[in-house]
Amino acid sequence: MxxxxxxxxxxxxxxxxxxxxxxxxxxxxxxxxxxxxxxxxxxxxxxxxxxxxxxxxxxxxxxxxxxxxxxxxxxxxxxxxxxxxxxxxxxxxxxxxxxxxxxxxxxxxxxxxxxxxxxxxxxxxxxxxxxxxxxxxxxxxxxxxxxxxxxxxxxxxxxxxxxxxxxxxxxxxxxxxxASAESSAGTRSSRAAVIPIATGPRPSIAVPVEDLELHQARVEAIRRKAGRCVWDVEAPAAESAAG
Incomplete structure:
Protein backbone atom coordinates (compact mmCIF):
# COMPACT_ATOMS: atom_id res chain seq x y z
CA MET A 1 0.00 0.00 0.00
CA ALA A 179 15.87 13.40 11.94
CA SER A 180 18.76 13.39 9.45
CA ALA A 181 20.27 11.50 6.57
CA GLU A 182 22.89 10.09 8.91
CA SER A 183 20.36 8.76 11.43
CA SER A 184 18.18 7.25 8.69
CA ALA A 185 21.18 5.29 7.44
CA GLY A 186 21.85 3.89 10.89
CA THR A 187 19.94 1.65 13.25
CA ARG A 188 16.36 2.76 13.88
CA SER A 189 15.04 2.71 17.43
CA SER A 190 11.42 1.82 18.13
CA ARG A 191 9.14 4.77 18.88
CA ALA A 192 5.59 3.79 17.94
CA ALA A 193 4.84 0.48 19.59
CA VAL A 194 2.13 -1.85 18.34
CA ILE A 195 -0.97 -1.31 20.45
CA PRO A 196 -2.55 -4.59 21.65
CA ILE A 197 -6.29 -5.10 21.42
CA ALA A 198 -7.81 -4.62 24.84
CA THR A 199 -9.72 -7.61 26.23
CA GLY A 200 -10.54 -6.40 29.74
CA PRO A 201 -12.66 -3.48 30.97
CA ARG A 202 -11.97 -0.11 29.39
CA PRO A 203 -9.67 2.14 31.41
CA SER A 204 -11.00 5.28 33.04
CA ILE A 205 -9.62 8.38 31.31
CA ALA A 206 -9.22 11.67 33.15
CA VAL A 207 -10.11 14.51 30.76
CA PRO A 208 -8.12 17.73 31.33
CA VAL A 209 -10.14 20.57 32.84
CA GLU A 210 -9.45 22.87 29.90
CA ASP A 211 -10.81 20.28 27.47
CA LEU A 212 -13.98 19.89 29.55
CA GLU A 213 -14.43 23.67 29.55
CA LEU A 214 -14.02 23.82 25.76
CA HIS A 215 -16.51 20.99 25.34
CA GLN A 216 -19.05 22.68 27.62
CA ALA A 217 -18.66 25.97 25.76
CA ARG A 218 -19.29 24.19 22.48
CA VAL A 219 -22.40 22.48 23.87
CA GLU A 220 -23.75 25.81 25.13
CA ALA A 221 -23.17 27.37 21.70
CA ILE A 222 -25.15 24.54 20.07
CA ARG A 223 -27.98 25.02 22.57
CA ARG A 224 -28.15 28.76 21.86
CA LYS A 225 -28.30 28.18 18.12
CA ALA A 226 -30.52 25.09 17.92
CA GLY A 227 -32.46 25.22 21.18
CA ARG A 228 -31.04 21.88 22.32
CA CYS A 229 -28.22 19.44 21.51
CA VAL A 230 -27.92 15.68 21.27
CA TRP A 231 -26.59 15.38 24.84
CA ASP A 232 -29.82 16.90 26.21
CA VAL A 233 -31.76 14.03 24.63
CA GLU A 234 -29.40 11.12 25.17
CA ALA A 235 -28.04 11.90 28.65
CA PRO A 236 -31.33 11.30 30.58
CA ALA A 237 -31.90 8.06 28.71
CA ALA A 238 -28.39 6.88 29.54
CA GLU A 239 -28.85 7.82 33.20
CA SER A 240 -32.17 5.97 33.48
CA ALA A 241 -30.64 2.90 31.82
CA ALA A 242 -27.75 3.02 34.27
CA GLY A 243 -30.19 3.27 37.17
Whole structure:
Protein backbone atom coordinates (compact mmCIF):
# COMPACT_ATOMS: atom_id res chain seq x y z
CA MET A 1 0.00 0.00 0.00
CA UNK A 2 1.32 3.43 -0.96
CA UNK A 3 0.48 6.36 1.30
CA UNK A 4 1.41 9.98 0.77
CA UNK A 5 1.35 12.12 3.92
CA UNK A 6 0.52 15.61 2.66
CA UNK A 7 0.39 19.14 4.00
CA UNK A 8 0.01 22.58 2.43
CA UNK A 9 0.53 26.15 3.50
CA UNK A 10 -1.64 28.93 2.04
CA UNK A 11 -2.06 32.71 1.91
CA UNK A 12 -5.23 32.50 4.01
CA UNK A 13 -7.95 30.26 5.34
CA UNK A 14 -10.42 30.18 2.42
CA UNK A 15 -9.75 29.42 -1.23
CA UNK A 16 -13.20 30.85 -2.06
CA UNK A 17 -11.79 34.27 -1.16
CA UNK A 18 -9.01 33.87 -3.71
CA UNK A 19 -6.34 32.53 -1.37
CA UNK A 20 -3.65 30.35 -2.91
CA UNK A 21 -1.24 27.55 -2.02
CA UNK A 22 2.30 28.71 -1.18
CA UNK A 23 3.91 25.42 -0.12
CA UNK A 24 3.33 21.69 -0.56
CA UNK A 25 5.08 18.97 1.45
CA UNK A 26 4.67 15.23 0.90
CA UNK A 27 6.22 12.13 2.46
CA UNK A 28 5.86 8.73 0.79
CA UNK A 29 5.24 5.55 2.80
CA UNK A 30 5.29 2.10 1.20
CA UNK A 31 3.67 -0.61 3.30
CA UNK A 32 3.71 1.87 6.21
CA UNK A 33 7.45 2.44 5.97
CA UNK A 34 9.20 5.60 4.69
CA UNK A 35 10.48 5.04 1.17
CA UNK A 36 12.90 7.98 1.40
CA UNK A 37 10.99 9.87 -1.31
CA UNK A 38 9.56 13.27 -0.49
CA UNK A 39 8.08 16.11 -2.49
CA UNK A 40 8.56 19.70 -1.37
CA UNK A 41 7.83 22.86 -3.28
CA UNK A 42 7.44 26.55 -2.51
CA UNK A 43 5.00 28.31 -4.85
CA UNK A 44 4.57 31.92 -5.94
CA UNK A 45 0.93 32.65 -5.00
CA UNK A 46 0.62 35.74 -7.22
CA UNK A 47 -1.23 37.55 -4.43
CA UNK A 48 -0.80 38.99 -0.93
CA UNK A 49 -1.08 37.04 2.32
CA UNK A 50 -4.14 37.60 4.47
CA UNK A 51 -3.44 39.22 7.86
CA UNK A 52 -1.97 36.66 10.23
CA UNK A 53 -1.23 33.98 7.62
CA UNK A 54 2.31 35.18 7.02
CA UNK A 55 3.14 34.97 10.72
CA UNK A 56 1.96 31.34 10.83
CA UNK A 57 4.26 30.16 8.04
CA UNK A 58 7.13 32.62 8.31
CA UNK A 59 7.08 32.94 4.51
CA UNK A 60 7.22 36.28 2.70
CA UNK A 61 6.26 37.45 -0.76
CA UNK A 62 9.87 38.47 -1.29
CA UNK A 63 11.01 34.90 -0.62
CA UNK A 64 8.32 33.45 -2.88
CA UNK A 65 8.77 35.94 -5.72
CA UNK A 66 11.21 33.77 -7.71
CA UNK A 67 9.47 30.46 -6.95
CA UNK A 68 7.45 28.67 -9.66
CA UNK A 69 3.73 29.25 -10.05
CA UNK A 70 1.34 26.36 -9.43
CA UNK A 71 0.84 25.83 -13.16
CA UNK A 72 4.56 25.14 -13.48
CA UNK A 73 4.65 22.43 -10.81
CA UNK A 74 1.24 20.81 -11.31
CA UNK A 75 2.45 17.94 -13.51
CA UNK A 76 5.31 17.05 -11.17
CA UNK A 77 3.06 17.17 -8.11
CA UNK A 78 0.35 15.03 -9.70
CA UNK A 79 2.91 12.48 -10.85
CA UNK A 80 4.16 12.13 -7.26
CA UNK A 81 0.74 11.58 -5.67
CA UNK A 82 -1.03 9.74 -8.51
CA UNK A 83 -2.65 6.48 -7.38
CA UNK A 84 -1.77 6.88 -3.69
CA UNK A 85 -3.89 7.20 -0.59
CA UNK A 86 -3.34 10.69 0.79
CA UNK A 87 -3.24 11.12 4.56
CA UNK A 88 -4.08 14.73 5.45
CA UNK A 89 -4.86 16.39 8.79
CA UNK A 90 -8.12 18.27 8.18
CA UNK A 91 -8.32 16.98 4.61
CA UNK A 92 -11.18 19.25 3.53
CA UNK A 93 -8.92 22.30 3.91
CA UNK A 94 -5.96 21.06 1.86
CA UNK A 95 -8.07 19.25 -0.73
CA UNK A 96 -10.24 22.31 -1.23
CA UNK A 97 -7.18 24.42 -2.00
CA UNK A 98 -5.56 21.83 -4.26
CA UNK A 99 -8.77 21.20 -6.21
CA UNK A 100 -9.14 24.95 -6.64
CA UNK A 101 -5.57 25.29 -7.92
CA UNK A 102 -6.18 22.53 -10.47
CA UNK A 103 -9.50 24.04 -11.58
CA UNK A 104 -7.67 27.27 -12.43
CA UNK A 105 -5.61 25.34 -14.99
CA UNK A 106 -8.62 24.24 -17.01
CA UNK A 107 -10.55 21.02 -17.53
CA UNK A 108 -7.53 19.11 -18.80
CA UNK A 109 -6.28 18.33 -15.29
CA UNK A 110 -9.56 17.05 -13.89
CA UNK A 111 -10.03 16.58 -10.15
CA UNK A 112 -7.41 15.41 -7.69
CA UNK A 113 -9.95 13.06 -6.08
CA UNK A 114 -10.16 11.15 -9.34
CA UNK A 115 -6.45 10.31 -9.01
CA UNK A 116 -6.17 9.50 -5.28
CA UNK A 117 -8.07 8.34 -2.23
CA UNK A 118 -8.05 10.44 0.91
CA UNK A 119 -7.87 9.62 4.62
CA UNK A 120 -8.48 12.45 7.08
CA UNK A 121 -6.24 11.90 10.11
CA UNK A 122 -8.13 14.61 12.01
CA UNK A 123 -11.39 12.66 11.75
CA UNK A 124 -9.54 9.51 12.74
CA UNK A 125 -8.10 11.26 15.80
CA UNK A 126 -11.52 12.63 16.78
CA UNK A 127 -12.96 9.12 16.67
CA UNK A 128 -10.18 7.78 18.87
CA UNK A 129 -9.98 10.77 21.24
CA UNK A 130 -13.48 12.30 21.33
CA UNK A 131 -13.83 15.57 23.19
CA UNK A 132 -10.09 16.21 23.22
CA UNK A 133 -7.85 18.55 21.28
CA UNK A 134 -6.67 16.83 18.12
CA UNK A 135 -4.50 19.41 16.40
CA UNK A 136 -1.21 18.11 15.02
CA UNK A 137 0.66 19.55 18.01
CA UNK A 138 -1.79 17.92 20.45
CA UNK A 139 -1.48 14.57 18.66
CA UNK A 140 2.32 14.73 18.72
CA UNK A 141 2.27 15.38 22.47
CA UNK A 142 -0.25 12.62 23.12
CA UNK A 143 1.49 10.02 20.95
CA UNK A 144 5.08 10.80 21.97
CA UNK A 145 6.20 12.39 18.69
CA UNK A 146 8.95 14.98 19.22
CA UNK A 147 7.83 18.28 17.69
CA UNK A 148 10.02 20.55 19.79
CA UNK A 149 11.67 21.86 16.60
CA UNK A 150 8.34 23.02 15.16
CA UNK A 151 8.32 26.78 15.76
CA UNK A 152 6.45 27.70 12.56
CA UNK A 153 4.13 25.81 10.23
CA UNK A 154 6.05 24.28 7.34
CA UNK A 155 4.52 21.86 4.86
CA UNK A 156 7.30 19.27 4.71
CA UNK A 157 8.05 19.37 8.45
CA UNK A 158 4.34 19.04 9.24
CA UNK A 159 4.01 16.12 6.80
CA UNK A 160 6.93 14.37 8.49
CA UNK A 161 5.43 14.90 11.95
CA UNK A 162 2.02 13.75 10.74
CA UNK A 163 3.58 10.61 9.28
CA UNK A 164 4.94 9.65 12.70
CA UNK A 165 1.71 10.58 14.46
CA UNK A 166 -0.43 8.70 11.92
CA UNK A 167 1.67 5.53 12.24
CA UNK A 168 1.25 5.65 16.02
CA UNK A 169 -2.44 6.54 15.74
CA UNK A 170 -3.07 3.53 13.51
CA UNK A 171 -0.89 1.12 15.52
CA UNK A 172 2.21 2.00 13.51
CA UNK A 173 5.36 0.03 12.96
CA UNK A 174 8.38 1.83 14.35
CA UNK A 175 10.71 4.79 14.26
CA UNK A 176 10.19 6.67 11.02
CA UNK A 177 13.68 8.22 11.15
CA UNK A 178 13.37 11.69 9.66
CA ALA A 179 15.87 13.40 11.94
CA SER A 180 18.76 13.39 9.45
CA ALA A 181 20.27 11.50 6.57
CA GLU A 182 22.89 10.09 8.91
CA SER A 183 20.36 8.76 11.43
CA SER A 184 18.18 7.25 8.69
CA ALA A 185 21.18 5.29 7.44
CA GLY A 186 21.85 3.89 10.89
CA THR A 187 19.94 1.65 13.25
CA ARG A 188 16.36 2.76 13.88
CA SER A 189 15.04 2.71 17.43
CA SER A 190 11.42 1.82 18.13
CA ARG A 191 9.14 4.77 18.88
CA ALA A 192 5.59 3.79 17.94
CA ALA A 193 4.84 0.48 19.59
CA VAL A 194 2.13 -1.85 18.34
CA ILE A 195 -0.97 -1.31 20.45
CA PRO A 196 -2.55 -4.59 21.65
CA ILE A 197 -6.29 -5.10 21.42
CA ALA A 198 -7.81 -4.62 24.84
CA THR A 199 -9.72 -7.61 26.23
CA GLY A 200 -10.54 -6.40 29.74
CA PRO A 201 -12.66 -3.48 30.97
CA ARG A 202 -11.97 -0.11 29.39
CA PRO A 203 -9.67 2.14 31.41
CA SER A 204 -11.00 5.28 33.04
CA ILE A 205 -9.62 8.38 31.31
CA ALA A 206 -9.22 11.67 33.15
CA VAL A 207 -10.11 14.51 30.76
CA PRO A 208 -8.12 17.73 31.33
CA VAL A 209 -10.14 20.57 32.84
CA GLU A 210 -9.45 22.87 29.90
CA ASP A 211 -10.81 20.28 27.47
CA LEU A 212 -13.98 19.89 29.55
CA GLU A 213 -14.43 23.67 29.55
CA LEU A 214 -14.02 23.82 25.76
CA HIS A 215 -16.51 20.99 25.34
CA GLN A 216 -19.05 22.68 27.62
CA ALA A 217 -18.66 25.97 25.76
CA ARG A 218 -19.29 24.19 22.48
CA VAL A 219 -22.40 22.48 23.87
CA GLU A 220 -23.75 25.81 25.13
CA ALA A 221 -23.17 27.37 21.70
CA ILE A 222 -25.15 24.54 20.07
CA ARG A 223 -27.98 25.02 22.57
CA ARG A 224 -28.15 28.76 21.86
CA LYS A 225 -28.30 28.18 18.12
CA ALA A 226 -30.52 25.09 17.92
CA GLY A 227 -32.46 25.22 21.18
CA ARG A 228 -31.04 21.88 22.32
CA CYS A 229 -28.22 19.44 21.51
CA VAL A 230 -27.92 15.68 21.27
CA TRP A 231 -26.59 15.38 24.84
CA ASP A 232 -29.82 16.90 26.21
CA VAL A 233 -31.76 14.03 24.63
CA GLU A 234 -29.40 11.12 25.17
CA ALA A 235 -28.04 11.90 28.65
CA PRO A 236 -31.33 11.30 30.58
CA ALA A 237 -31.90 8.06 28.71
CA ALA A 238 -28.39 6.88 29.54
CA GLU A 239 -28.85 7.82 33.20
CA SER A 240 -32.17 5.97 33.48
CA ALA A 241 -30.64 2.90 31.82
CA ALA A 242 -27.75 3.02 34.27
CA GLY A 243 -30.19 3.27 37.17
Missing amino acids: RHIILDTETTGLEWKKGNRVVEIGCVELIERRPSGRTYHQYINPEREFEPGAQEVTGLTLEFLADKPKFAQIADEFLAFVDGAELVIHNAAFDMGFLEHELSRLGDGYGKLRDRVTVQDSLELARQRYPGQRNSLDALCKRLGVDNSHRQLHGALLDAQLLAEAWLALTAGQGEIGF
